[in-house]
Amino acid sequence: MINGGVRLSYAKRILYVDLTTGKTETKPLKEELAKNYIGGIGLGMRLFLDNSKEGADPLSPENPLIFITGPLTGTMAPSAGNSYAVVSKSPLTGGINESKAHGFFGAELKRAGYDAIIFTGKSEKLVYAWIDDDSVQLIDAKHLTGKSPQETEETIREELGDWYVRVSAIGEAGEKLVRVGCIINDEFRAIGRGGMGAVMGSKNLKAVAVRGTNDVNVANLEEFTEFVRTIYERMKGPATRKYRTLGTPENVLVLNALAALPTRNFSQATFEGAEKVSGEYLNERYVKKIIGCATCGMRCDHIALVPEGEYKGTTSRVEFECLWALGPLCGVDRLDAIIEAIYQCNHYGIDGISSGVIVAFAMDLYENGIITKKDTDGLDLSFGNHEALVETIKRMGSRKGWLGDVLAEGSMRAAEKIGKGAEKYANHIKGMELPGFDLRTLKTAALGFSVSFRGACHLRSGAYSPDVKGKVDRFKIEKGRGKIVMDGEDLYNVVDSLILCKFSRGVMYEGLKDMAKYYTLATGFKMTPEELIKAGERINNLARVINIREGKGTREYDTLPWKIMNVPVPDEGVAKGAVVNQKEFDIGLDDYYSVRGWTKEGIPTPEKLKELGLGNLVSIVEKKIGSKN
Amino acid sequence: MPTIHEKKFVSGDPSKCIGCTVCEYACSMEHEKTFNPTKSRIRAVRLNPFVNLAVACRLCEDSPCVAACPRDALSQSEETGIILVDEDKCNGCGWCIEACDYGAIQLHPETKVVFTCDLCDGEPKCVEWCPEEALDFTTKDILAQKARITAVKKLFQEALKSEK
Numbered sequence A: 001m002i003n004g005g006v007r008l009s010y011a012k013r014i015l016y017v018d019l020t021t022g023k024t025e026t027k028p029l030k031e032e033l034a035k036n037y038i039g040g041i042g043l044g045m046r047l048f049l050d051n052s053k054e055g056a057d058p059l060s061p062e063n064p065l066i067f068i069t070g071p072l073t074g075t076m077a078p079s080a081g082n083s084y085a086v087v088s089k090s091p092l093t094g095g096i097n098e099s100k101a102h103g104f105f106g107a108e109l110k111r112a113g114y115d116a117i118i119f120t121g122k123s124e125k126l127v128y129a130w131i132d133d134d135s136v137q138l139i140d141a142k143h144l145t146g147k148s149p150q151e152t153e154e155t156i157r158e159e160l161g162d163w164y165v166r167v168s169a170i171g172e173a174g175e176k177l178v179r180v181g182c183i184i185n186d187e188f189r190a191i192g193r194g195g196m197g198a199v200m201g202s203k204n205l206k207a208v209a210v211r212g213t214n215d216v217n218v219a220n221l222e223e224f225t226e227f228v229r230t231i232y233e234r235m236k237g238p239a240t241r242k243y244r245t246l247g248t249p250e251n252v253l254v255l256n257a258l259a260a261l262p263t264r265n266f267s268q269a270t271f272e273g274a275e276k277v278s279g280e281y282l283n284e285r286y287v288k289k290i291i292g293c294a295t296c297g298m299r300c301d302h303i304a305l306v307p308e309g310e311y312k313g314t315t316s317r318v319e320f321e322c323l324w325a326l327g328p329l330c331g332v333d334r335l336d337a338i339i340e341a342i343y344q345c346n347h348y349g350i351d352g353i354s355s356g357v358i359v360a361f362a363m364d365l366y367e368n369g370i371i372t373k374k375d376t377d378g379l380d381l382s383f384g385n386h387e388a389l390v391e392t393i394k395r396m397g398s399r400k401g402w403l404g405d406v407l408a409e410g411s412m413r414a415a416e417k418i419g420k421g422a423e424k425y426a427n428h429i430k431g432m433e434l435p436g437f438d439l440r441t442l443k444t445a446a447l448g449f450s451v452s453f454r455g456a457c458h459l460r461s462g463a464y465s466p467d468v469k470g471k472v473d474r475f476k477i478e479k480g481r482g483k484i485v486m487d488g489e490d491l492y493n494v495v496d497s498l499i500l501c502k503f504s505r506g507v508m509y510e511g512l513k514d515m516a517k518y519y520t521l522a523t524g525f526k527m528t529p530e531e532l533i534k535a536g537e538r539i540n541n542l543a544r545v546i547n548i549r550e551g552k553g554t555r556e557y558d559t560l561p562w563k564i565m566n567v568p569v570p571d572e573g574v575a576k577g578a579v580v581n582q583k584e585f586d587i588g589l590d591d592y593y594s595v596r597g598w599t600k601e602g603i604p605t606p607e608k609l610k611e612l613g614l615g616n617l618v619s620i621v622e623k624k625i626g627s628k629n
Numbered sequence B: 001m002p003t004i005h006e007k008k009f010v011s012g013d014p015s016k017c018i019g020c021t022v023c024e025y026a027c028s029m030e031h032e033k034t035f036n037p038t039k040s041r042i043r044a045v046r047l048n049p050f051v052n053l054a055v056a057c058r059l060c061e062d063s064p065c066v067a068a069c070p071r072d073a074l075s076q077s078e079e080t081g082i083i084l085v086d087e088d089k090c091n092g093c094g095w096c097i098e099a100c101d102y103g104a105i106q107l108h109p110e111t112k113v114v115f116t117c118d119l120c121d122g123e124p125k126c127v128e129w130c131p132e133e134a135l136d137f138t139t140k141d142i143l144a145q146k147a148r149i150t151a152v153k154k155l156f157q158e159a160l161k162s163e164k
Helices: A031-037 A040-050 A105-111 A149-160 A196-202 A221-235 A238-244 A248-257 A279-285 A320-326 A335-348 A352-367 A386-398 A401-407 A411-418 A443-451 A464-468 A481-498 A502-507 A512-523 A529-549 A562-566 A582-596 A606-611 A615-628 B022-032 B064-068 B095-099 B125-129 B140-155 B157-163
Strands: A013-018 A024-028 A065-069 A084-089 A096-101 A116-120 A127-132 A135-140 A166-169 A183-185 A189-191 A205-211 A287-291 A301-305 A315-317 B009-012 B043-048 B051-055 B074-076 B083-085 B135-138
Touching: A013 A135, A031 A040, A031 A529, A040 A065, A040 A084, A040 A096, A040 A116, A040 A481, A040 A529, A065 A105, A065 A196, A084 A105, A084 A196, A096 A183, A096 A529, A105 A166, A105 A205, A116 A127, A127 A149, A149 A166, A149 A183, A149 A205, A149 A335, A183 A196, A196 A205, A221 A238, A221 A502, A221 A512, A238 A248, A238 A502, A248 A279, A248 A320, A279 A301, A279 A335, A315 A335, A320 A335, A320 A352, A335 A352, A335 A386, A352 A386, A352 A401, A352 A411, A386 A401, A401 A411, A443 A464, A443 A481, A443 A582, A481 A502, A481 A512, A481 A529, A481 A582, A512 A529, A529 A606, A529 A615, A606 A615, B009 B051, B022 B043, B022 B125, B064 B074, B064 B095, B125 B135, B135 B140, B140 B157
Parallel strands: A013 A116, A127 A205
Antiparallel strands: A013 A024, A065 A084, A065 A116, A084 A096, A096 A189, A127 A135, A166 A183, A166 A205, A183 A189, A287 A301, A301 A315, B009 B135, B043 B051, B074 B083
């Protein structure tokens, strides 16, 4: 027992590590904060707001980096028992960022007795944090310089002499402040999006290694176990079928048929090579084993192995998003090369989605003569050149040469540096690269992605779902879409604060009611579905207010990439000519702000904030509302 | 007198195990009423994504752990084959841990005496919970039978096909 109190599934303790001074201390987690923000991204963003200063550069010592678990982490709860999130200001967007990962690391952190670790400052030299239950040390990591996250994990386990130590680490990219740098735990599980690896690198923090030996208890073991048993049973059923069988690469043919599979940097919306990079083809020829995370009854990790050819022996976990970004979007129709490219992303520690989108951007510039072989040191960046794809990933991951260095800044900044109209080829929102859905043919998604607080993201609202499932007319934005996006966001804020894996969201047959039950049985804090969704709304408003504080949270930042609004889909068929026009986009934004209770400028009103118990943030928005009028 | 053919134990199938550690959580929940893999009597090992196996006590004949105990704290049940620990006699010296080739007997982090699989009174919870059905509550004789049948099936693949 820690702090003398009863510890249920919250550890009720936050660890503060000042990397500048090396000082560490723990403070209790306030019960009210836990209930209002749940955990995961909600609590993480609240802790961020309370521990950061306005206007800090994301890569400066003033930007705190927060590792945080969920209220179910460490328990046997499938998918929520094994997770953690990282929250900080993003070096891509300049606004708030959160990213989640599953595997084994999160549960270890909770067992060590912490709900969260807040890293502040900057270490003088490269170190890793060794958290052995109550003991916290910063250990010299000079010998880990340039090592991949996987090598780092292995080396740390060996030198600490404990095979069960869990490690979350950055690669060379994070050390070199590559803005799409990610953090990887348990070999291939990534805190992928938003450049959290670069923030970690800016602090000279190579890794966090944890050993936790404490019990994690729940309030009502008997009922909790019964409920968990039900969830395990549901996991064997239809709700997880896709993830257990073909996996997310099933999307390749689904989206291709809808003309929603962005190809060659959004030059087309269908890919003639789709069959060759489909989930069906992948599983038949490359997937060797399907494995899973701690405490999960569903197995989803499709581990692929290249059996022959120039990439023979390469192994990667393959999901749709990275497959798409490093495949169709770059015009590459070879799965062996895509598996190699994913491997290289994991090796350098860069986000596979952003990386693919950035390579595709560079290829588009090359095809259009904006950059030439002189800029690429002789590399032929034509669409479809898989060797160039792999080489560019390596250069970007290590900032090698002009090309590697400029692309490491992310597509928005790279376009600014290159000039010559390059910004028209950069497919990002708020600075973060688009995931694999063509927003010209999935327009609820277009609205959802544009208002997402962390930039282009399909998992902030799941707004692509009604489009793909045919629940709405996907070729237009109209009144009513704002509510769809808002409801999706609020629900996903709850999911990401409990840190339930989104692949398992379907096993919550009764939605919020199931989630509230889960939370109450584990934490002992009574929670209703209504309170839970209110927390989801609170969290979205909190994120928006943080972005407003950082000057990134108003209407002019809720945008779409140039191509989405100016280049109609050329592919023959139902989608030909589709493009998002300003008028419908404005209708969508107005509708969304209105259902949110925000001003026309997209600023939460003081009344809305007070209603959500965010009254103490009113001064931030009042300043902004004043200046806009 | 029970024989080797009758003693059931928990055996992991490496072709099915994915190293998810659900067994560890189920074990600690059953025995310790908490979630804590360091208190689990079965432990999963993932060497890499392809190589995973959960390991528990295999009820050896003439168990080396029992033989290694200098304090006569360990004995083997004649009926079930499980290793019984006399917690008053055990002083946590760890000779038995060294003697076990499988790491299946461990020092309990709190009681500081050794603990190992007790088969949950004949209904092992890890087997019940394993999502991959990778754990068998079986006997060595049955394992050998299964292996033989698999081998023969492989040898006579063609003949079996033509029968259909």
